[in-house]
Amino acid sequence: MYVLGNWKMNGSPELLERFTGPLTALQGELSSQAHIGLIPPAGLLGKFPPNCEFMLGAQDVSEYEDGADTGDTSASLLKALGCKLALVGHSERRQLFGESSARVAAKASRALKQKLTPVICLGETWEQREAGDTWQVLTDQLAPVQQQLQGELARCIIAYEPVWAIGTGKTASPEQAQEVHAWIREKIGLHQVALLYGGSVKPENADELFAQKDINGGLIGGASLDIESFEKICRAGARQNK
Numbered sequence: 567m568y569v570l571g572n573w574k575m576n577g578s579p580e581l582l583e584r585f586t587g588p589l590t591a592l593q594g595e596l597s598s599q600a601h602i603g604l605i606p607p608a609g610l611l612g613k614f615p616p617n618c619e620f621m622l623g624a625q626d627v628s629e630y631e632d633g634a635d636t637g638d639t640s641a642s643l644l645k646a647l648g649c650k651l652a653l654v655g656h657s658e659r660r661q662l663f664g665e666s667s668a669r670v671a672a673k674a675s676r677a678l679k680q681k682l683t684p685v686i687c688l689g690e691t692w693e694q695r696e697a698g699d700t701w702q703v704l705t706d707q708l709a710p711v712q713q714q715l716q717g718e719l720a721r722c723i724i725a726y727e728p729v730w731a732i733g734t735g736k737t738a739s740p741e742q743a744q745e746v747h748a749w750i751r752e753k754i755g756l757h758q759v760a761l762l763y764g765g766s767v768k769p770e771n772a773d774e775l776f777a778q779k780d781i782n783g784g785l786i787g788g789a790s791l792d793i794e795s796f797e798k799i800c801r802a803g804a805r806q807n808k
């Protein structure tokens with residue numbers, strides 16, 4: 567199981583300080599049951615000690631090689647800073663920064679070239695779900711990734727994050743999440759790819775969600791900013807052996 571904390575545009579050197587020791591100990595304790603990851607803002611990445619046991623991830627990665635792309639962060643720099651993971655296509659990047667699915671695929675491809683594991687985020691809005699468009703939206707988000715990465719998709723992680731459940735306190739029910747995860751697994755035809763659920767995961771609902779057959783972990787936003795909540799969610803992940 568994977569439990570990844572996405573701090574989004576939150577956090578500080580002090581918060582990092584508070585997390586590093588306890589999370590290193592927790593990953594040591596749960597090493598055979600859970601892969602724990604922290605995905606802080608890019609400015610904090612270089613501040614983690616090199617020996618922290620948990621995985622570090624970036625919230626975004628440039629689709630370009632190092633060069634004249636002011637404001638972007640290259641996959642090679644992320645690698646040098648100790649990252650193992652890079653989120654691509656988070657719904658906030660798609661909505662607020664207009665990232666297309668083609669660009670998301672290019673970013674995933676660039677990350678793979680540097681041996682970073684892309685965490686490809688997908689999800690529909692509430693209006694799309696209500697209109698019965700969920701499968702079409704997910705098909706459209708997946709298509710460029712499938713075309714560009716082909717067999718390399720097997721080296722990625724996919725996170726299903728329904729936009730209507732992100733930061734809203736409204737969680738997809740375990741059945742709703744499982745239905746979409748099973749559909750994604752079938753669609754990509756790669757049974758080894760870890761499928762994570764994201765959207766208002768908390769200590770109170772993590773066990774139920776993680777118990778679903780096709781859910782291999784979680785991508786946690788708000789609850790990952792509190793070490794006690796995050797630890798509880800990591801332990802919920804560790805209780806599921808898949």
Ligand code: 13P
Nearest residue numbers: 572732733765766787788
């Ligand atoms: P919340 O857990 O705050 O709903 O955020 C989910 C998310 O977007 C993680 O990437």
